Amino acid sequence: MATFERASPALKEILLRIYNAEKPIEVDHHLYEFGSVEYYIKSSASEPFTYLSISTPLLSQGVFLSYGLSPYTLQMVRDISIDALDIVEPPTDGYQLTLRLDFSKLPHDKESLKIITEVSSVQAVILSSQLKEMLQNVNSWDISQGMYKPIKLIYHPREPFYVIRQPQKIVAVFPMRFKDHSDVIIATSFFQELMDVGSSGKWAKVPHCNWSPIPPPELIGEPFEDLSTNGGFVSFDISSHHVEGKRLDKTVWSLLNFYAYVKHHVKCTRGFIQRRMRRRMDSLVQVLEKSMIEENGEIKKIKGNAGWKKMKKWMRLTSKSKMIKRRYHDFRKKMKRIRFRIKIHGFARFRRRWLTMPNFSSSMGYTQLKNNN
Structure with a gap:
């Protein structure tokens, strides 16, 4: 993802540690950023040089990148420091650019920090140079x-x-x-x-x-x-x-960085809205707490989650009658649907003819017996 800072903080920290060391130190480190950018920093105690290799997705696969990095991009990288930086040809296998850094030629003042920062932003230089070529020829x-x-x-x-x-x-x-x-x-x-x-x-x-x-x-x-x-x-x-x-x-x-700007704005706006909603909810809880008076006339003080639970309980109690009315209304609607079903034309005649219960008569007659006594 795009970031607002050009320089890689992790790469800058490693280069500063090598530069501030009293004597050359051994460094053999792979650094990954954004899931697709890779740095390989290698420094040996036997020689004063530090090698930095960069692998980054190129901005476009168009005409500007048919043969790798353009001369314009390479020249922008060389301009970071003519004395302390050289481009190694060919680069390390698997990388698009390899730099040889000689920190002994850096000035011992604030200028050295500026140069190391620019070296740490070499990935941004590569991407920016490609788009600059397009815009310069507008x-x-x-x-x-x-x-x-x-x-x-x-x-x-x-x-x-x-x-x-x-x-x-x-x-x-x-x-x-x-x-x-x-x-x-x-x-x-x-x-x-x-x-x-x-x-x-x-x-x-x-x-x-x-x-x-x-x-x-x-x-x-x-x-x-x-x-x-x-x-x-x-x-x-x-x-x-x-x-x-x-x-x-x-x-x-x-x-x-336009995508990063938009996402940052959306994230900040969403956080602002959520904070306002929480403050509004807290103020509402306070108002409801003040309205809850116990039988002895004292105001019941409730803090934190207890206030929210009490508020929900109070809302349920106050809306109990409304809930009963609503349920009774729903029950009446269901009864009406059962009682007043959809009438089908001609169904009553069909029911009288075919769905009536027949009258059964016994095949054996009987005679009432009279008591002669």
Whole structure:
């Protein structure tokens, strides 16, 4: 799952431990994150180098990744530190990138912590660089060669999104899926609010946002399983203005973390609603407790779960008469259904003719005996 932090906390901790050691230490450690990202850190006491290998799902299987990592991605990794970082060719088997780190060439000040943090975020650099290549060429696509076909990008296996190239802009579409119906309601209201805020004049320079419960026309022809959602589709229009200078990095990271932003908002909103409901219930229990007066006139104080149990008991007692009336009403309805059954035309005549009990007469007559006495 996407995270708000670029750097891996666990990887950063290991690299800092190696850097702060007084002498080279032995490290041979595999680190797994998000179920699909793997780091292999190897350090030997006999040499001053530390090797870091990374295996990560690539963002897309499109034209940019036909031959592995692009030169643009590799150059971004080299720019982290020209003196202390080298790219090993070929990388370790099973990994896409292997770095050789020489911590002895790092400056002994706050700059070293910054470089180690950037090295720990190399997986985010790989993913961001691929999307940056697409957005940087927003005005250079040859639309006449059929470049309207959507490109499916996968940051997380269950959270794909699409990038559609159009004249003078790129459209990013996010199919939204949620497990709970309550999450769908919260997210839908959030998307509608996002559209209202984005259409205001104050936020005129931000990418235009649109939400629709049905797929946009640009995704016509895509597999049905990719378009079956319960949260609709959110799209952003990325123009050349949004990829200039430092805006490019912010735009890319916001798109890659959009799913995480939405899930974080839904989780916080659900927690806020639950807290408000609990506080409301507590206040209601207090009001009911104050209304419960014992025979001696004292107020009965009940705390915790006892208050809730007492409240339910009180509600049952107060609604007892209503329950009796309701049950009596239901009983009367059942009796009416039994008494007034559906009448079938002609059934009475059929019953008189065929379902009447015959009159039996004895074949032996008898004579009343008279008493002569």
